[in-house]
Each structure stands twice: as structure tokens, then as C-alpha cells.
Amino acid sequence: MRNQEGLQTLRDSLTYLPLWASERVMQQIHQLKNYEPxxxxxxxxxxxxxxxxxxxxxxxxxxxxxxxxxxxxxxxxxxxxxxxxxxxxxxxxxxxxxxxxxxxxxxxxxxxxxxxxxxxxxxxxxxxxxxxxxxxxxxxxxxxxxxxxxxxxxxxxxxxxxxxxxxxxxxxxxxxxxxxxxxxxxxxxxxxxxxxxxxxxxxxxxxxxxxxxLPRVASSPMVAQLQRPFRTEQVKEKARSDFGETVGAALDMVCNVPLIPAPVRTVIRAVRDTVVSVARTVWDFFF
The missing domain is CATH 3.40.50.300 (P-loop containing nucleotide triphosphate hydrolases)
Structure with missing residues (x-):
């Protein structure tokens, strides 16, 4: 339930993007949260x-x-x-x-x-x-x-x-x-x-x-495997930051798609920091 709530919150942060761009970013996010270190x-x-x-x-x-x-x-x-x-x-x-x-x-x-x-x-x-x-x-x-x-x-x-x-x-x-x-x-x-x-x-x-x-993509799913005493605030904050930056990298990939219209590229750049912030906020919903 929390998983779906987190995904919906991320999807809402992408509403200003064209549907194809939003779907491509969400596909990357699904791969991120399901990554197996x-x-x-x-x-x-x-x-x-x-x-x-x-x-x-x-x-x-x-x-x-x-x-x-x-x-x-x-x-x-x-x-x-x-x-x-x-x-x-x-x-x-x-x-x-x-x-x-x-x-x-x-x-x-x-x-x-x-x-x-x-x-x-x-x-x-x-x-x-x-x-x-x-x-x-x-x-x-x-x-x-x-x-x-x-x-x-x-x-x-x-x-x-x-x-x-x-x-x-x-x-x-x-x-x-x-x-x-x-x-x-x-x-x-x-x-x-x-x-x-x-x-x-x-x-x-x-x-x-x-x-x-660990590589950024692997830190969050590894933290999910740790015994509770080792899921410290420092550990969770590093994983949370990695997750946000990896979502940001997914946006950058979409932004660099060849022949993407300039207005779309401008919108992606404008919302990037907001989407990264949202990803960090909903990290606990996934991990």
C-alpha cells in the first residue's frame, strides 16, 4: 500500500512532463526500487x-x-x-x-x-x-x-x-x-x-x-536487507540521497534523448530538483 502511495506521489511530481517522458522516468524508478544487489x-x-x-x-x-x-x-x-x-x-x-x-x-x-x-x-x-x-x-x-x-x-x-x-x-x-x-x-x-x-x-x-x-543504484536495496540495529540514520540518509540522485539521473537520461523538443528539455530541467526531493521524501515507502 505504501509502495503504491510512494509511486503515485512520484508520478504526481512528473505531471508537467509529456506522458511519454513521464512513463520513461517511472519505468526507471520501478527498476531502481526492484534492483537486486x-x-x-x-x-x-x-x-x-x-x-x-x-x-x-x-x-x-x-x-x-x-x-x-x-x-x-x-x-x-x-x-x-x-x-x-x-x-x-x-x-x-x-x-x-x-x-x-x-x-x-x-x-x-x-x-x-x-x-x-x-x-x-x-x-x-x-x-x-x-x-x-x-x-x-x-x-x-x-x-x-x-x-x-x-x-x-x-x-x-x-x-x-x-x-x-x-x-x-x-x-x-x-x-x-x-x-x-x-x-x-x-x-x-x-x-x-x-x-x-x-x-x-x-x-x-x-x-x-x-x-x-556500493554503487548508488544498489545502496537502498542493500539497506533493506540489514538487521535493524544497523539501519542507522546515517545509513538511511546516504541511501535516501543515492535514490534521489539516481532518479535525477533517470530524468537526465530522458532529457538527453536525441531530437527531444527544446521546450520539453526545459521543463525536465525545471522540475528535476523537485522530483529528486520527492524521491528522497518517499524513500521510506519503498525501503
Whole structure:
């Protein structure tokens, strides 16, 4: 019901456009609100991929492929919250098998164009990063660096470990050193995250980093999948802004249609800011 109310409000904001232009923008808006993000998650065995995803996302999980059926195809899971879907792609960690790394490189090159974001998990106590660094430079390369968000997982295992219910000052200092090390080794586009699922530490910051790292079209449907505690005002405001700007981009596309009459182009430009503002206002109706 709220979904239809939001769509009608957006349609009303387009009433000054010719019908064909209004319908084309509404078609883009339908695609936006139904977009299904695809997020890859990689890390060596024991990095905690499953526990991290379970902690972050609220969606009902359904396997959509069987990794045993084809070693070249990673395991995929589809998450659903209401009418929104998202796919998680479980990518193999590198460095565990030299024989397989060549195969994995081919697999990554095939998968990377289809992914909106890659969560690259590195265990807090993992010091063997040479293979990761080589793989990042040779396979991820400049073309896809913007898609990678590095995550230091299991931060509670940072030395000196105590098994307590909170990180010690010494652990936090060592985590900061690890973050600096990853920035030196990988020169990532996005700031490195550090989390502990066991302690529920760092997850809120990671959710905010994810929404800032995703393409604009993917941020809102990803936010719909987050557990409630991580749908912070900062997260929602970024997604809301992305949605508005993406609707604005849809108007720009219509404005740039070849041979469009000049008066129509003038009207589109005149209403653009209003339509973007309306899209931001009705974001909650959709997500």
C-alpha cells in the first residue's frame, strides 16, 4: 500500500512532463526500487564469512546454486526481505591451494563485472598476506579496486587475547596497526573495516562503509536487507540521497534523448530538483 502511495506521489511530481517522458522516468524508478544487489564475500577458511553475513543481514536465505555441481561456479545465496532481494556470492579464499589459485583467478575475472561490491575478509590473526597482495594486484587490478571493501574479521582474536566480552586497549591499538598495514599493502579505495561478530563490535561502522562503497543504484536495496540495529540514520540518509540522485539521473537520461523538443528539455530541467526531493521524501515507502 505504501509502495503504491510512494509511486503515485512520484508520478504526481512528473505531471508537467509529456506522458511519454513521464512513463520513461517511472519505468526507471520501478527498476531502481526492484534492483537486486550482488555482493561477493571472500576470505580464507575460518575467516567467518557465514557468521558475519548472519550478523549483518536479516533476509531469509535461499541457496541458488550448488558449488559441488561446478567448481568454476561459486556458491550463491539469495536473501529476501519483503519485496526486496539481494544475492551473496561466496567466493573462494586465495592462498590456500597453489594449484587452485590459477583457477580462482579465472573465476574472479569472470565474476567481478557482475558484482556490486566484494567484502574481502582477512582474519585479525592472519599474517600471511603476500598471496592476497599478489592476487589483489594481478586479478582485481585498477579496474575493480573500487568494488573491494577490506574487512578485518574476528578482531577479538587480536593479540593479546583474553576471551573477554570487550576489546582491550592493547587489542584496539593492534587492530589500528593492522588497518594501517592493509592500507600500506593494498592502497584500498575504501577505508578498511574491523569487526568482531562475537562481541558485536564494528558492525555498525561496517554497514555504513558498505552503503558508501556500493554503487548508488544498489545502496537502498542493500539497506533493506540489514538487521535493524544497523539501519542507522546515517545509513538511511546516504541511501535516501543515492535514490534521489539516481532518479535525477533517470530524468537526465530522458532529457538527453536525441531530437527531444527544446521546450520539453526545459521543463525536465525545471522540475528535476523537485522530483529528486520527492524521491528522497518517499524513500521510506519503498525501503
Amino acid at each position: 550482488v555482493i561477493g564475500i571472500m576470505g580464507k577458511t575460518g575467516a567467518g564469512k557465514s557468521s558475519l553475513c548472519n550478523a549483518l543481514f536479516a533476509g531469509k536465505v535461499s541457496p541458488v546454486s550448488d558449488v559441488a555441481a561446478c567448481t568454476r561456479e561459486p556458491l550463491r545465496f539469495r536473501l529476501q526481505v519483503g519485496e526486496h532481494y539481494m544475492t551473496l556470492v561466496d567466493l573462494p579464499g586465495v592462498g590456500e591451494s597453489g594449484d587452485r589459485d590459477t583457477e580462482y583467478a579465472a573465476l574472479y575475472r569472470e565474476q567481478l563485472p557482475r558484482l556490486d561490491l566484494v567484502l574481502w575478509l582477512i582474519k585479525a590473526d592472519d599474517r600471511a598476506l603476500a598471496v592476497d597482495e599478489h592476487f589483489y594486484r594481478q586479478v582485481i587490478g585498477e579496474a575493480y579496486r573500487h568494488k573491494v571493501l577490506f574487512v578485518i574479521s574476528q578482531s577479538d582474536k587480536t593479540e593479546p587475547t583474553s576471551g573477554g566480552e570487550r576489546l582491550s586497549t592493547e587489542q584496539k591499538q593492534n587492530i589500528s596497526r593492522k588497518i594501517c598495514l592493509l592500507h600500506v599493502l593494498f592502497h584500498p579505495v575504501h577505508p578498511v573495516c574491523a569487526v568482531s561478530v562475537r562481541l558485536q563490535w564494528g558492525l555498525r561502522v561496517m554497514a555504513e562503509r558498505m552503503v558508501r562503497s
